[in-house]
Amino acid sequence: MLGLITVGCVLLITIYLIISGLPAIREIGFVKFLFGKRWASTAAEPEYGILPFILTSIYGTAGAIILGVPIGFFTAVYLSKIANKKVRSVIEAAVNLLAGIPSVVYGLVGMLVLVPSIRKIFSVPDGASLLAAIIVLAIMILPNIIKVSITALDAVPEEYEDASLALGATPVETYFKVSVPAAKSGIAAAVVLGVGRAIGEAMAVMMVAGNVANMPSLFESVRFLTTAVASEMAYSSPGSLQRNALFSIALVLYLFIMLINAALNFFLKKDKEK
Amino acid sequence: MSKKRKFYIFLMRSIMIVTTAFTAILVLFLLAYVFIEGIPNITWELLSTKPSYLEERIGILPDILNTVYIVIATLIFLLPLGVGAAIYLTEYARNQRVVTTIEYAAETLSGIPSIIYGLVGMLVFSNNFGTSLLAGALTLVIMNLPTIMRTTQESLKTVPQSYREGAFGLGAGKWRVIRTVVIPGCLDGVITGCILSIGRILGESAALLFTAGFAHALNNFFTGLRSPGATLTVALYVYAKEEGEFEVAFAIAAILMMLTLLINLSATLVGKYFAKRKNI
Numbered sequence: 001m002l003g004l005i006t007v008g009c010v011l012l013i014t015i016y017l018i019i020s021g022l023p024a025i026r027e028i029g030f031v032k033f034l035f036g037k038r039w040a041s042t043a044a045e046p047e048y049g050i051l052p053f054i055l056t057s058i059y060g061t062a063g064a065i066i067l068g069v070p071i072g073f074f075t076a077v078y079l080s081k082i083a084n085k086k087v088r089s090v091i092e093a094a095v096n097l098l099a100g101i102p103s104v105v106y107g108l109v110g111m112l113v114l115v116p117s118i119r120k121i122f123s124v125p126d127g128a129s130l131l132a133a134i135i136v137l138a139i140m141i142l143p144n145i146i147k148v149s150i151t152a153l154d155a156v157p158e159e160y161e162d163a164s165l166a167l168g169a170t171p172v173e174t175y176f177k178v179s180v181p182a183a184k185s186g187i188a189a190a191v192v193l194g195v196g197r198a199i200g201e202a203m204a205v206m207m208v209a210g211n212v213a214n215m216p217s218l219f220e221s222v223r224f225l226t227t228a229v230a231s232e233m234a235y236s237s238p239g240s241l242q243r244n245a246l247f248s249i250a251l252v253l254y255l256f257i258m259l260i261n262a263a264l265n266f267f268l269k270k271d272k273e274k
Numbered sequence: 275m276s277k278k279r280k281f282y283i284f285l286m287r288s289i290m291i292v293t294t295a296f297t298a299i300l301v302l303f304l305l306a307y308v309f310i311e312g313i314p315n316i317t318w319e320l321l322s323t324k325p326s327y328l329e330e331r332i333g334i335l336p337d338i339l340n341t342v343y344i345v346i347a348t349l350i351f352l353l354p355l356g357v358g359a360a361i362y363l364t365e366y367a368r369n370q371r372v373v374t375t376i377e378y379a380a381e382t383l384s385g386i387p388s389i390i391y392g393l394v395g396m397l398v399f400s401n402n403f404g405t406s407l408l409a410g411a412l413t414l415v416i417m418n419l420p421t422i423m424r425t426t427q428e429s430l431k432t433v434p435q436s437y438r439e440g441a442f443g444l445g446a447g448k449w450r451v452i453r454t455v456v457i458p459g460c461l462d463g464v465i466t467g468c469i470l471s472i473g474r475i476l477g478e479s480a481a482l483l484f485t486a487g488f489a490h491a492l493n494n495f496f497t498g499l500r501s502p503g504a505t506l507t508v509a510l511y512v513y514a515k516e517e518g519e520f521e522v523a524f525a526i527a528a529i530l531m532m533l534t535l536l537i538n539l540s541a542t543l544v545g546k547y548f549a550k551r552k553n554i
Binding site for chain 1: 291381
């Protein structure tokens, strides 16, 4: 019966989030909460609209995917198909290190390297922006994308590639026109995993994104769903509408994650069926 | 070969080499930057004292101890639960539907972001035990459960069925077979799971911020568990973001990097050691 503990944990988390997240949504109003454009929880007349956070999370994740997936994808193809054993093991060790670095370290380096350079290069008043967050997230999802894609590419049967080579295709053509399509659901799973990690990251983003509840724009300080919860939790008083609204934000984030999990399972299952 | 084909091959090849080189350089840069900025700031005084406003000094000894305490406390709860669940799933569970449900739940758990663990941990554990290392450790137990379950399960599957049958044939009962044949066989999975979990505990911050707090008091193990305390990662965040003490932050970052290197190295070595032993 010990095995049921995981089911218990999932139920516990779901129930707690729903119980603590629903009251504020009911009080503020569903539409006003989800689509309100202004978040001013400490103003004299507080407003709780989380559209800026939702859009920032979506834009930030999309940006990280656009930057990170191509780099991760081509690296994975190179490591899986072309690189010799030594190069592969060295770079795989490096990727594993990248995966193990704590997120606050990424945040710290981003804060002191990325943020000042964005300020200088684009001559904006403050470098802490959506762009900085996108770059940090792209780096953070890189190891997930590389590792999962390599696993998928390694599993492509050698006969497929041999057949293509025998028909006169060069190795590079074979890898991109035969191996990659054969591994496509595994690669899709890698991308979805990256989305999940990017949308759930809090600490690193908190350190580089500036944390002001603006509508998303590349060079402005923004707040993600995760950082909205993290930044106000410390000083909101228990039982207040402000804190309850934070739980509602967490509930919205949780729903996003559940959606992503379902997508991930779909791709993994497809991979197994073949 | 047509020009177009040649160009395609050349283009793809160059893109692959550039991206791979980029990944490698990125890792090198991160390592070099953190070590160059951090290692000069690691002093004996920093490592061996606690922060004091009177003497205007910052020490991270309490944070180091808190990290050790939370790792120990988490593993104490995590090991029996995770290993037990994995053994149940592979050795006892007959109902296929129960198994899929449990595995689906474990997958869901591993996808939930740490900030949500932090919130639920705050609601469930901190409201009962107070903001304390214990509340943080219990939150981490739930977070790491899927990891240790998966690694244990995978190594249980590699224990040959004939071993079990041999033991049964000699007249051993179910529990005796598990104790003497199955558990020794899955030792490598358990150890790998432990190492991975320790790595994740060391790197975790969002889940601990609201459950374990950020105090820097010097405590022994048992008082430590009952009082709030910052681990190294949380301390890094507080020093960098709230207090602007970047030198201390970089010193902690360098220590964390070294620990990450150490953990990756030991995971590889353990994997190699057991792979060799299994081949004999």
